[in-house]
Amino acid sequence: MRRLPPLTAIEAFVQVARLGSIKAAAQELSLSAPALSRRVQALERFIGKSLFERRHQALALNADGERLLAGLSPALDSMSDAVEGMTSGTEVLRLRLGVLPLFASQRLFPRLAELRAAHPELHLDIDTGTHALSRLGDGLDAAIVLAREIDPALEATRLDRNSVYVIGAKSLLTGPDPVTRPEQLATLTALLHREMPDTFTSWKVAAGVPDIEPLAIDYLDSGALMLEAAAQGLGVAFMHEAHFEDAHDERLARLFGIAVESPYSYWFACRPRAMQQRPVKLFHDWLIGALGKQA
Numbered sequence: 001m002r003r004l005p006p007l008t009a010i011e012a013f014v015q016v017a018r019l020g021s022i023k024a025a026a027q028e029l030s031l032s033a034p035a036l037s038r039r040v041q042a043l044e045r046f047i048g049k050s051l052f053e054r055r056h057q058a059l060a061l062n063a064d065g066e067r068l069l070a071g072l073s074p075a076l077d078s079m080s081d082a083v084e085g086m087t088s089g090t091e092v093l094r095l096r097l098g099v100l101p102l103f104a105s106q107r108l109f110p111r112l113a114e115l116r117a118a119h120p121e122l123h124l125d126i127d128t129g130t131h132a133l134s135r136l137g138d139g140l141d142a143a144i145v146l147a148r149e150i151d152p153a154l155e156a157t158r159l160d161r162n163s164v165y166v167i168g169a170k171s172l173l174t175g176p177d178p179v180t181r182p183e184q185l186a187t188l189t190a191l192l193h194r195e196m197p198d199t200f201t202s203w204k205v206a207a208g209v210p211d212i213e214p215l216a217i218d219y220l221d222s223g224a225l226m227l228e229a230a231a232q233g234l235g236v237a238f239m240h241e242a243h244f245e246d247a248h249d250e251r252l253a254r255l256f257g258i259a260v261e262s263p264y265s266y267w268f269a270c271r272p273r274a275m276q277q278r279p280v281k282l283f284h285d286w287l288i289g290a291l292g293k294q295a
Contacts, residue, residue, distance in 0.1 A: 012039035017069045018134040035053040092222040096125045098132030098143035102223030106246040111290050142270040142280050148265050151265040155275050162240040163259040164203045169233040182209045189235030190214040194221045196264050199238040206260040240262040
């Protein structure tokens with residue numbers, strides 16, 4: 001048998017290639033950055049070629065790295081399928097799903113009893129970590145993400161279209177100077193999601209105040225924390241209509257009455273071959289039907 005490099009070195013290479021960062025890949029693999037770097041370097045020594053172009057804090061695959069990743073990905077998928085088939089048993093179907101926490105709490109978990117009733121054999125391993133799309137086929141079978149669009153190399157279904165609302169504490173509508181005009185944003189802090197930075201720009205252009213600048217912009221990576229910050233009066237959140245409606249939080253109010261089409265949508269995404277797997281297909285079809293009933 002031909003000698004192979006350590007699987008740990010291959011795993012490290014694939015994670016760095018998909019995430020573009022030693023630090024991010026090390027976090028995913030629960031390693032230190034130096035330890036992960038040593039694994040990648042060991043693979044490069046084994047092959048006798050450099051696989052990355054090193055650019056300050058980021059890494060980009062070079063031509064040899066691209067060719068190696070293209071060759072390894074199908075093999076890694078097959079290995080994952082083989083292990084899953086041996087461990088999941090004949091009576092249980094298991095789906096490894098990446099999902100944003102707010103979508104999970106507002107729209108997925110309230111309906112999981114319906115999924116269990118329809119498909120009692122299907123079980124979900126929920127992962128709310130970052131970089132879900134880059135981990136498809138490598139830890140995740142499918143993902144529900146917020147994005148403008150999805151890489152056409154992936155299988156993707158748009159789950160909704162939404163409007164951007166300005167959401168703030170209900171107390172902003174009362175008092176001696178109620179917040180009723182978009183121009184008053186100059187005195188307020190805007191709360192934006194790190195993965196939805198264009199919500200504010202899209203809203204202010206459509207609202208006719210393209211040059212308005214808020215007092216400050218605070219970025220958060222949790223929709224639930226954005227809603228809580230708005231309720232606590234720490235700023236006004238630029239979020240989706242569905243986030244506001246599904247929150248059912250009496251402390252919150254929609255400001256200005258201006259609805260703007262969002263550039264972002266929730267998407268279901270997976271690798272094309274994953275849709276041929278029964279757990280992925282069952283969940284996808286159930287999800288589309290469940291969201292259709294919610295609409």
